[in-house]
């Protein structure tokens with residue numbers, strides 16, 4: 001039978017235009033890495049590889065006999081468990097009625113602008129570099145994504161800790177965004193996917209009273225159980241915050257049939273009630289982070305931010321795809337920073353999600369890593385720009401980031417990052433100096449995020465003792481990407497300290513069970 005297009009002359013097409021699905025671009029590097037005699041170590045997608053906690057599996061199995069339709073709103077037990085977790089772990093109080101389960105949070109992120117009724121003429125402020133689905137969600141709703149404060153912004157996305165950089169937003173930055181959005185009637189949605197995976201820093205929820213002033217009006221927090229509880233395969237998350245907004249989302253999602261299967265609701269209830277498995281999982285990630293971080297540092301990489309979350313954000317100053325290729329040649333697959341925006345054009349994102357036995361082979365592989373290539377033009381990417389927060393009350397044009405000069409004091413004054421020039425100084429883009437092996441922000445005090453960082457074109461705050469120990473050089477005398485110049489083997493103990501959980505407990509963070517150190 002002829003294709004309808006051949007009969008009628010025109011082929012019907014969707015009007016949605018989205019960027020290429022980034023992971024498809026990595027297939028050839030996966031093939032290359034798979035051919036390595038030691039096999040593939042896949043550190044590209046942040047997909048958990050450790051077991052689903054037994055307590056969660058049991059709850060799923062016990063709810064297997066679920067013949068009826070589930071509640072879109074979620075069972076009361078699930079909503080209670082979510083509210084309990086928020087209070088216990090994040091110091092956030094919500095009424096359980098303001099909890100709404102979602103079928104994995106990617107589903108919500110991609111549909112939130114549309115589900116909030118936004119559309120053409122509305123702007124969505126998304127971070128950069130960032131998880132690409134914020135931008136995709138804006139495009140799906142035919143909104144315009146913008147990468148800084150702008151007129152017409154109806155929704156602001158926050159992501160702390162950030163995927164891909166691992167940076168935690170400072171409490172003042174979050175407060176300023178909330179104030180800016182409230183003045184304009186914009187909604188703030190905070191994706192808090194990695195909030196329990198803090199290492200040197202811990203992120204704060206947008207719903208914490210220190211950020212929101214005690215009112216959740218106009219605010220939504222999005223929580224995934226994929227990383228915290230190894231439930232990526234179950235599709236389990238929830239959104240909470242402003243009760244009126246949550247109610248509107250509930251009504252829409254009831255119509256759309258967006259309900260979480262009952263056995264998954266039962267599993268999620270058990271996962272949210274149990275912190276022990278999170279402590280176990282954190283310990284696994286701490287170990288992998290230590291091994292991978294040391295291996296990359298020895299190989300001449302600079303690791304920026306990465307103070308929280310599931311990734312190391314690493315650069316050796318060359319084009320991201322060149323680094324992907326070099327690592328594939330030793331059997332290690334990573335994601336190019338360009339998947340997360342143009343600001344990542346010299347970075348790769350290294351996930352902590354490979355089995356320990358595979359991670360243990362990475363240091364040896366690094367010894368065979370080809371040296372860096374000359375930095376070239378970026379070969380991929382979705383956008384340019386940076387993530388800039390305005391001070392409360394200041395309206396900034398969408399193109400302010402283009403006007404801002406490196407070195408100009410930031411929107412928050414000294415020590416805070418300001419609008420970022422479109423030349424690509426986003427999170428983690430190389431600073432004005434050469435790349436430095438080792439961690440860019442070691443020794444950062446525990447607490448809520450950081451107030452500023454030197455790699456955005458602002459004056460360097462100076463190199464830490466760790467940096468100097470790590471490469472055995474004086475400031476200003478670094479050799480970019482030279483792996484011979486990185487004798488950090490005798491500093492692994494220091495590195496482990498850097499990686500461990502903060503030794504001094506943050507008084508504003510709820511107490512942890514004693515097995516989390």
Ligand SMILES: Cc1ncc(COP(=O)(O)O)c(C=O)c1O
Pocket residue numbers: 046103104105106107109131159162163191193223224225226232236237
């Ligand atoms: C920042 C961020 N948000 C949301 C998600 C989606 O997680 P899920 O759909 O598994 O809940 C991810 C997944 O990697 C992510 O990195």
